[in-house]
Amino acid sequence: MSEGLIFTVVVIYFLMLILISYLTSRKSDQMTFYTANRESPWFLVAFGMIGASLSGVTFISVPGEVAAKNWTYLQFVMGNMVGYALIATILIPLFYNMQLISIYEYLRKRFGIRAYKSGSIFFIISQTIGASFRLFLAATVLQIGFFDAFGVPFFLTVLITLLLIWLYTVSGGVKTIVWTDTLQTTFLLAAVMITIVVVSRQLGMNGKEIIALVSQNEMSSVFEWDILSDRNFFKMFVSGMFITIAMNGLDQNVMQKNLTCKNKSEAQKNIFWFSISFFLSTVLFLGLGVVLYYFAKVNQINIPTSTDEFYPLLALNNLGTLIGIAFMLGIIAAAFSSADSALTALTTSFCVDILGLPTNKKSSKQNGLTRNLVHIWFCLLVFVVIVVFNILNDTSVVSAVFKAAGFTYGPILGLFAFGLISKRIVRDNWIPLVCILSPVLSFILDSNSSEWFNGYQFGFEILLVNASFTWLGLFIFSRPK
Numbered sequence: 001m002s003e004g005l006i007f008t009v010v011v012i013y014f015l016m017l018i019l020i021s022y023l024t025s026r027k028s029d030q031m032t033f034y035t036a037n038r039e040s041p042w043f044l045v046a047f048g049m050i051g052a053s054l055s056g057v058t059f060i061s062v063p064g065e066v067a068a069k070n071w072t073y074l075q076f077v078m079g080n081m082v083g084y085a086l087i088a089t090i091l092i093p094l095f096y097n098m099q100l101i102s103i104y105e106y107l108r109k110r111f112g113i114r115a116y117k118s119g120s121i122f123f124i125i126s127q128t129i130g131a132s133f134r135l136f137l138a139a140t141v142l143q144i145g146f147f148d149a150f151g152v153p154f155f156l157t158v159l160i161t162l163l164l165i166w167l168y169t170v171s172g173g174v175k176t177i178v179w180t181d182t183l184q185t186t187f188l189l190a191a192v193m194i195t196i197v198v199v200s201r202q203l204g205m206n207g208k209e210i211i212a213l214v215s216q217n218e219m220s221s222v223f224e225w226d227i228l229s230d231r232n233f234f235k236m237f238v239s240g241m242f243i244t245i246a247m248n249g250l251d252q253n254v255m256q257k258n259l260t261c262k263n264k265s266e267a268q269k270n271i272f273w274f275s276i277s278f279f280l281s282t283v284l285f286l287g288l289g290v291v292l293y294y295f296a297k298v299n300q301i302n303i304p305t306s307t308d309e310f311y312p313l314l315a316l317n318n319l320g321t322l323i324g325i326a327f328m329l330g331i332i333a334a335a336f337s338s339a340d341s342a343l344t345a346l347t348t349s350f351c352v353d354i355l356g357l358p359t360n361k362k363s364s365k366q367n368g369l370t371r372n373l374v375h376i377w378f379c380l381l382v383f384v385v386i387v388v389f390n391i392l393n394d395t396s397v398v399s400a401v402f403k404a405a406g407f408t409y410g411p412i413l414g415l416f417a418f419g420l421i422s423k424r425i426v427r428d429n430w431i432p433l434v435c436i437l438s439p440v441l442s443f444i445l446d447s448n449s450s451e452w453f454n455g456y457q458f459g460f461e462i463l464l465v466n467a468s469f470t471w472l473g474l475f476i477f478s479r480p481k
Helices: 003-025 030-038 042-069 073-097 105-110 113-145 154-169 174-203 207-216 233-249 252-258 264-298 307-317 321-354 365-392 395-406 409-421 428-452 462-476
Strands: none
Touching (some): 003 154, 003 321, 042 252, 042 264, 042 307, 042 321, 105 113, 113 252, 113 321, 113 365, 113 428, 154 321, 174 264, 174 321, 207 264, 233 409, 233 462, 252 321
């Protein structure tokens, strides 16, 4: 595929993002950056959140994993649906009634200042590593598919990418992101659908035949009942439910966009419709995986050892120019829709939770400059983390770091669960210690589970163990109301 053509497409794409940023950031103030002045149409937020939730990891990994793990990932997404329902009925009313900008302000009102700081710091750590990991994967694909041809080093690819994100989010903040997410979701889903259509034509199959191929293929089996497997239905369903609550309902990155809706009822409609759309989008990605593996088998294409390389390999080398362009736009959209909102959420959390900056419309110009400086520093921090990932040059190490970052959501889930369910008064001074020990104990347990529990391996359900450790610690250092 022509590098000049790719360059033209990428430039046009970013010009569209800059135009959206310009249109949405006019007459912006502090509240525009943090809450979009609570004027976002709910259906726009719902559609845009699909791209942010799928991310570059899903875009690349889910189709490739179909051969080894079939459609068992859908069990996890089924649990997600229940989690989103609980977010809509419990957390959305709570956050709207309290008129929160950062959701971790709840912890200050329920427990105290140390719980508040602990929750926000754990979010900042998780989000920094998570955003860096997702952008690292996307930047790697961009480097191979485009920048290598021009001799651009990897660190410069990452720096340019982050500079562009900073340019279109610095003024409008979350208001800009609500609109750019819509554009990015469109490109993301279009890339998948175009790929399926083009591959179907190359295989000489119509729509009904493709549906029959997917539905009857052995790779499309959904359920796994082996209790020792990390893909067991009950493990994945329950984990999917609680991970959604922890990493969406209790995540400033996701909830900041939900809280831009005009009122509580519109935010709830947004969550319900988004969850349905997200489920159908995941089915589309899984179906794409089956179609691609069948295409590779028919055309005797060697399948790479790493499943993450499977879709990029076919898209950039075997499926023609149209698919190559669609894939590049899709991976860029997936990367940016998660990275831009993550950087905005990190800036919001640090400014509101750590620095305590006022967020009203009349806050001083100096506060706006401070917010911009924080935004720049988080871009630089993500840049450093990505460069370190690249220096390690070991996918298993990077994945382990990403997994370790996921452990920091356990204390957040435990704090909110204890605060909402229990009325006990917790000694705020001890909460940071509890929040540190819980993920450490969980990580040790997860690393030794196979040896200690007769081959049992924790999957996503380790999050529940982590949150349970936090709950137990809070109970120990508490007294009845």
